[in-house]
Amino acid sequence: MFYFTEICTSTKYLIFLYKFLKIEYFVFVKNVLKKFEVFLFFLVFDFVVEASEYKVYFGNIHAHCEYSDGKGTALEAYIYARDVAKLHFFSLTDHMEQLTPDELSETIRAAEETRIEGIYETLWGFEWGSPIYNHSNMFMTERFYSVDCYVNDRIKKFYAELIRYPPVIMQFNHPDYNPNLPMYNYHQYEYNKDVDKLVSLIEIKSAFDKDDRHEMSYIQALDKGWHLSPVCNQDNHDSDWGSKNGCRVAVWLPSLTRESLIEGLKRGRTYSTWNQNVIVKWLCDGRWAGETVFTKEMVHCELIVSDPDETDMYTSVEVITTGGKVYKTINDF
Amino acid sequence: MVGFNLNFSEDNKWFYLRIKKGDEVIVWSAPFYYEKPVSMDGGIDAASDEDIISDAFYVGEKLGYEGNNGGCGCSFLR
Incomplete structure (x- = not known):
């Protein structure tokens, strides 16, 4: 949609952009050095895709091949995830300290060769450890990135390097909750506002972990201010890239392109699921979870939970809030 | 579809959903966040009644390969 009620043609005007993505107002302030004359023009530039037009896509973005401690080649992994596991998106992330530059190049080549826009999208990267x-x-x-981690308290050096050379997407992996190790989980997720801008994802449940320690770390990180x-x-460490179990990353996207996938993951329109096709659409005041910070206290939410498999019946929804408290339980949905 | 309200406060600064099948959690949702409006101009809430989409996730620095600086393994975890 595109509304255009008035056009300002002067190049002397300053433009202030209010609201990212949903740009509702352009405020043109006329040359302040003259008469401080202020003009307000109304230019609504609404290029946000309506929530109803989004679809959910399922993938797996933590997997290894023989370039570190997994099995098979990168090309085998990307093809398997597409043709056998039937994932919508996939990424290899071999251990950085075991990966050579040539192997990373091979990974990138495999990711590029196997992607099919609209059907199967790929990312590539590595696991810093x-x-x-x-x-x-x-x-x-x-x-x-440097890993000088045998020396105590080098987190500041690592963070400085991250800020200077930010990855496009960053994810905290398998955050086993262990408050007895003060430096573990990046100093127990001590908040860093600059790094918070870089990290958008946290694993909560992975194929290795069946208990709830990941969720406790998720709560801990949210409480400390991370987004x-x-x-x-x-x-994956075997040749089962995507078919190991029902564990999936679900992400809401306007379309399945690499750009859209990156944007969706960076903005956090995800959910973590052990079911490979459950659809969970949760909007509050028409906004997506993950990317929305409200500044008003009361919001109205709508939740849809559906599953193509009739045998998958969900029994309750718990709304969790600060400190891990159960704010509300919904049994009838 | 089910509708419900959330009431943010300093004690409830974020909400996420835990969707269960019996006792087993199947889905963990992304959260919604709350930030108290910043007061400006003698106490007028600059952003009252407005919700914002955080741009905290956007970075734009150029990326570049500068060689493998080595590593320290992953024996602690797996």
């Missing part, structure tokens, strides 16, 4: 701070997936960057959305990845 520290025995002290835990692991993170870095996507769409060829920079191999993170949950994903479920298979962390």
